[in-house]
């Protein structure tokens with residue numbers, strides 16, 4: 001059953017993940033085809049004229065505008081998210097930047113949560129103000145701060161929940177209501193939650209952005225991003241921006257991503273189960289000042305996390321009581337888990353945010369986000385849970 005917005009609500013997530021958006025060619029291939037082509041040809045000059053003149057033509061004309069493999073990825077992700085429309089881009093940052101830049105102009109105001117992925121912080125806090133856009137940051141978990149900031153008319157709200165790396169959870173429904181009263185559209189960076197665990201549109205968000213580089217590829221191979229939202233907004237504001245500025249996803253990457261979506265639910269469920277097990281196992285260890293995981297009873301917003309998310313996600317954040325030296329000893333003692341600033345990979349990865357992903361910030365700015373010198377972010381992969389637990393426990397003991 002397809003509803004008015006073209007969304008098939010009958011087929012379950014796992015079915016859509018495998019079959020949604022498949023567009024077979026005349027060769028009847030089983031798997032999605034990879035169309036490595038920059039251009040497309042026309043049988044006649046009239047056909048080319050029609051392709052450019054028509055507002056309704058769905059014909060492909062140039063891969064910066066659209067490509068059959070990229071389209072299959074967009075359609076599959078659109079169905080999984082339950083959105084009216086989706087556009088894929090080259091990276092997660094291209095998705096974040098395009099989602100904001102396509103709708104903002106000088107004199108506009110943006111309100112964002114402070115706890116953002118480093119490059120998102122740069123776009124909102126440094127880049128947009130250069131173009132005459134005012135940015136205001138709030139503590140995402142403090143609704144009073146949102147209320148105060150959104151008492152002034154605002155064009156866009158940008159937030160990430162759970163946040164990187166401290167796993168702060170934001171009340172999506174409450175913030176969307178405040179934002180809409182202020183006249184703002186809400187953009188949610190849903191990377192940590194994935195399309196499986198959290199549906200921001202259902203809580204009132206207008207736009208969802210992904211770094212497909214993370215769980216959607218899920219195997220550390222390709223860069224990618226996506227923007228999802230209402231068809232009218234995507235077509236009138238986002239598409240012209242993408243067409244003329246050019247952050248297109250390559251067909252090869254789209255092919256990798258569309259195959260990544262097939263196993264997204266299986267992979268994310270498995271990593272979430274292991275992450276919860278590790279968080280529970282490590283909590284209370286005397287070497288750790290804190291263990292953060294949205295579904296741990298000790299998480300300050302566990303009730304909200306359980307309401308908004310199906311599971312706690314694939315990231316666990318540890319604070320070593322012994323500071324940077326202990327965090328480094330831990331990282332250097334790991335034998336199975338790799339040291340890497342990436343996340344959402346099938347391989348478990350650990351990093352020290354204060355000296356890598358968040359080194360651009362001052363110590364005070366990091367402190368405001370709760371990132372201390374002993375903080376380590378652990379991205380839980382698909383290895384055997386007992387093997388991971390043994391490696392991590394041994395490294396914690398060595399810290």
Ligand SMILES: *Cc1c(COP(=O)(O)O)cnc(C)c1O
Pocket residue numbers: 091092093094096117119120160164189191192210211212213214223224225
């Ligand atoms: C990785 C990440 C991004 C950026 O995505 P890229 O694909 O690396 O450009 C944005 N937001 C969050 C939360 C991320 O984890």
